[in-house]
Amino acid sequence: FYLAHVGKASPAVAAPLFFICPTDAACLNSSTQFVLAGVLLVSPVVQSGADFVNTYLPKGIWYSLEYSNGIASIVGAPFRVSDVGAYYKLSAPVGAAPPLHIRGGSVMSMYDGDARGADLTTSLVAAGPYGLYVALDDMQSAFGHLFFDDGLSMISSSSAKTTFVAFQANATCVIASPESSSESHTPIWRSIQIFGLTNAPASLTFNGIPLSSWRYDTERQALIVSMVSLSVEISQGWTLRWEHTTRSSSPMTV
Structure with a gap:
């Protein structure tokens, strides 16, 4: 937020997925996922009653971030997505935080x-x-x-x-x-x-x-x-x- 405020980073603190992967067609077509500060990928649930979400992860390494009771922690093995991106069906229980992923390199x-x-x-x-x-x-x-x-x-x-x-x-x-x-x-x-x-x-x-x-x-x-x-x-x-x-x-x- 500070870097965006002083003009040293993209002013879009919350940006669409294609901001980090502009040549990936799936990112260009994504209308629900977004990235915070170029680091944290958020995959919100937008369908009423759904308890899962199809999350698209672009090429690279992604780390699952679990948020519960006000505390965040990285859980499980990293997603290592090679060559092209991939979709993952991830659990998203009602009342819980949506799937969150930290971008490798952050x-x-x-x-x-x-x-x-x-x-x-x-x-x-x-x-x-x-x-x-x-x-x-x-x-x-x-x-x-x-x-x-x-x-x-x-x-x-x-x-x-x-x-x-x-x-x-x-x-x-x-x-x-x-x-x-x-x-x-x-x-x-x-x-x-x-x-x-x-x-x-x-x-x-x-x-x-x-x-x-x-x-x-x-x-x-x-x-x-x-x-x-x-x-x-x-x-x-x-x-x-x-x-x-x-x-x-x-x-x-x-």
Whole structure:
């Protein structure tokens, strides 16, 4: 939203599917699905009483995002769509969120605290903590940004309290690079999750220091790193790096 506001991204925060795949005929013909910020694909149910939806996924890697009780999480194995796009019949129970998918190559941050449902207030979410979700594409890369403000000051004001951080990732590391920050204190990261890693890492380092608070989830092809003991604020720069084993591994904790 911030990038669209300042003219550094498409002004269409909610865009039709063909905005991300303009040469795909199925995307051109899609009239119900849409993409938020070029990252999150939404497949709404538009037929009364229907409990499923035929979701079209363009070529690439897509990660299912489940939203329940105010909390989002990536679930199941990624959809790896090769050559051309494909349709999937997905469950969409009445009263639940519609099918949501994160586009491979994206980095997102979301609230990762303990509040749920009606307890989730704007002030609680703003206080954090947060989780970073890295969704690797078929080239094992991803990038994204985080904009955070105090929710009160005007962005255009010289006294605005804002933080802007860029993220980039590949098959062996994630790097956070603060581009600006005028806040003396920002929320902390609770977790960093990297999706699309087909092999379990052998070891991890955070800013060059060995890290033991992590595990690998085989089903989701995800590296899940706990940041609780490090107390790293979202405005800080850092590098998370890992080395791979040469074979797939079962879920593990080192």
